[in-house]
Amino acid sequence: MKKILIYLLPVCLLAASCKKFLEETSPDEIRPSSTEDLYAFMISDAYPYAASLEFFSDMLTDDVKSYGMPRNSNGTINTAYSSFYENGKGVFAFDPLELEGSTGTASTALDAWKNYYSRIKGCNIVIDYAAKVKGSDQAKDALRGQALVLRGFYYLKLAQLYCLPYNGAGVQPETALGLPLILTMQVSDEHVGRSTLQATFNQIEKDMVDGAALLKANFTAPTPFRLSHIAAYALLSRFYLYRGMDADMDKVIEYADEVIAERPALTLLKGFVTSNTSLNTVGIYDQTASTEVLWQYGFNSKGISTFMPATGTYTSFHAPYAVSDELRNIYEKGNGTDNKGDLRYALNFAKYTVSGAEFPSRSLKIGLNGTAGDKGIRTGEVYITRAEACARRFKKSGQDADRVQALSNLNTLRLSRYDTRTAAYTPVSFTDADALLRFCTDERRREMSLEEGSRWADIKRQGLSVTHNFIDAEGNSTIYTLPANSPLYALPIPVTAISRNNNLVPNPR
Numbered sequence: 001m002k003k004i005l006i007y008l009l010p011v012c013l014l015a016a017s018c019k020k021f022l023e024e025t026s027p028d029e030i031r032p033s034s035t036e037d038l039y040a041f042m043i044s045d046a047y048p049y050a051a052s053l054e055f056f057s058d059m060l061t062d063d064v065k066s067y068g069m070p071r072n073s074n075g076t077i078n079t080a081y082s083s084f085y086e087n088g089k090g091v092f093a094f095d096p097l098e099l100e101g102s103t104g105t106a107s108t109a110l111d112a113w114k115n116y117y118s119r120i121k122g123c124n125i126v127i128d129y130a131a132k133v134k135g136s137d138q139a140k141d142a143l144r145g146q147a148l149v150l151r152g153f154y155y156l157k158l159a160q161l162y163c164l165p166y167n168g169a170g171v172q173p174e175t176a177l178g179l180p181l182i183l184t185m186q187v188s189d190e191h192v193g194r195s196t197l198q199a200t201f202n203q204i205e206k207d208m209v210d211g212a213a214l215l216k217a218n219f220t221a222p223t224p225f226r227l228s229h230i231a232a233y234a235l236l237s238r239f240y241l242y243r244g245m246d247a248d249m250d251k252v253i254e255y256a257d258e259v260i261a262e263r264p265a266l267t268l269l270k271g272f273v274t275s276n277t278s279l280n281t282v283g284i285y286d287q288t289a290s291t292e293v294l295w296q297y298g299f300n301s302k303g304i305s306t307f308m309p310a311t312g313t314y315t316s317f318h319a320p321y322a323v324s325d326e327l328r329n330i331y332e333k334g335n336g337t338d339n340k341g342d343l344r345y346a347l348n349f350a351k352y353t354v355s356g357a358e359f360p361s362r363s364l365k366i367g368l369n370g371t372a373g374d375k376g377i378r379t380g381e382v383y384i385t386r387a388e389a390c391a392r393r394f395k396k397s398g399q400d401a402d403r404v405q406a407l408s409n410l411n412t413l414r415l416s417r418y419d420t421r422t423a424a425y426t427p428v429s430f431t432d433a434d435a436l437l438r439f440c441t442d443e444r445r446r447e448m449s450l451e452e453g454s455r456w457a458d459i460k461r462q463g464l465s466v467t468h469n470f471i472d473a474e475g476n477s478t479i480y481t482l483p484a485n486s487p488l489y490a491l492p493i494p495v496t497a498i499s500r501n502n503n504l505v506p507n508p509r
Contacts (some may be wrong), residue, residue, distance in 0.1 A: 005309060016342060044144070046092075046150055056091055056106070057453040060092075062326050063455050066320065071169045075092060081309060092242070092470055096488070098129060125152050130144045146215065149207065163200065167243065170485065177490070178194055178201070237256045246392075257386070259379065267289070283364055283367030294378060302363065327445070332345075343417055387405075410443060466481075
């Protein structure tokens with residue numbers, strides 16, 4: 001009977017737990033009594049599984065292009081993709097009203113605020129309840145470690161959407177708007193004001209550092225679908241790169257060193273390709289074929305069809321939005337059979353032929369046959385993160401050891417991505433600091449394309465502008481520009497959150 005109750009607990013909690021626990025200022029009657037119960041709850045309500053948390057930020061970047069609405073042979077508009085066109089047009093045009101959910105057809109898909117805070121509530125319940133349930137101290141600390149890292153991860157995701165970049169031009173972290181920091185299950189989110197950006201990032205750092213220490217001492221992850229201390233270190237390397245202070249580069253390298261020392265292997269993409277096999281049956285997040293997944297979560301994005309049709313549903317017409325020419329042109333393209341080129345282009349995008357031209361549509365990092373999510377963190381990201389940190393440190397101090405280390409990371413990563421079956425990979429080399437850093441950021445864009453909201457985070461922290469040429473249903477073009485260091489780097493908070501919390505200060509536009 002106890003086992004049956006434990007198995008049923010996630011189902012019950014999935015329907016009522018977080019809502020019931022935190023609708024009021026005190027928890028409702030469903031209370032876990034053991035570490036086994038709390039673990040089951042954590043899987044359903046703290047981990048990001050069976051949840052589409054955020055998949056719209058790529059639409060804000062220069063990685064996506066507008067193609068307008070397709071037309072039939074008689075010149076009339078083909079309406080097969082009308083919903084995708086409507087859902088994406090306001091986001092692609094940087095329209096604050098659509099981004100906040102006041103207008104448009106995709107308001108639910110744009111409410112990442114609600115999605116992430118619901119998971120933060122789940123984390124808080126695990127953290128607070130760990131001391132109250134039956135079980136060993138080690139089991140309790142393992143639960144707390146996972147929940148702390150997850151909470152830091154969610155707050156970092158929220159900050160990348162709704163806050164200005166920490167090290168951005170003119171940004172004063174000690175006064176700039178951060179996030180409401182809800183750190184206990186006893187506190188309702190209805191009247192919590194925004195902390196400063198500095199306090200927000202300090203809390204993210206503390207959660208991840210403390211959680212990583214608990215994981216290292218108390219938990220061995222049985223699968224990459226659970227957080228290990230190595231995955232936590234990888235997330236910390238991402239955090240310090242995003243925060244972006246000069247001293248943070250030392251931390252990026254420190255944590256990346258820990259990850260690579262234990263998990264150095266990169267997946268050789270040439271192993272995914274044979275001359276008689278379809279390129280897109282496997283992907284970098286397929287754990288049966290890929291050696292570098294440190295943590296994996298979420299849905300397979302090729303099946304999420306809010307802004308782009310799901311892979312496999314395309315007709316002979318192009319969809320309204322797809323991979324931009326700018327992104328596809330930064331790859332040295334190989335087709336998987338000509339023994340040359342960057343296989344990331346051949347493998348990572350679904351491609352269709354429209355009017356005789358190739359039409360790359362969306363990410364295939366899980367592969368066509370994958371069922372798990374294509375989000376998380378991989379060793380490949382850690383290599384390029386460490387390369388960029390070394391390049392930034394070389395630009396700052398001029399120490400040649402940092403240049404050598406950056407090049408070593410770049411070439412190690414790229415060697416695993418190129419087709420070397422019959423042609424040797426040619427290493428890259430730079431002596432100029434600016435050229436090296438520029439190549440690192442381009443390589444990051446190649447490696448992290450349409451993954452983890454990375455490009456939006458990079459646009460913000462690098463202070464870049466984005467220009468979108470929007471093609472409307474009649475074929476007319478309109479240029480929309482997000483200026484460098486725009487106030488819209490901090491996206492509008494959804495109106496549903498503002499209406500629920502009278503202490504929640506909106507972002508300026």
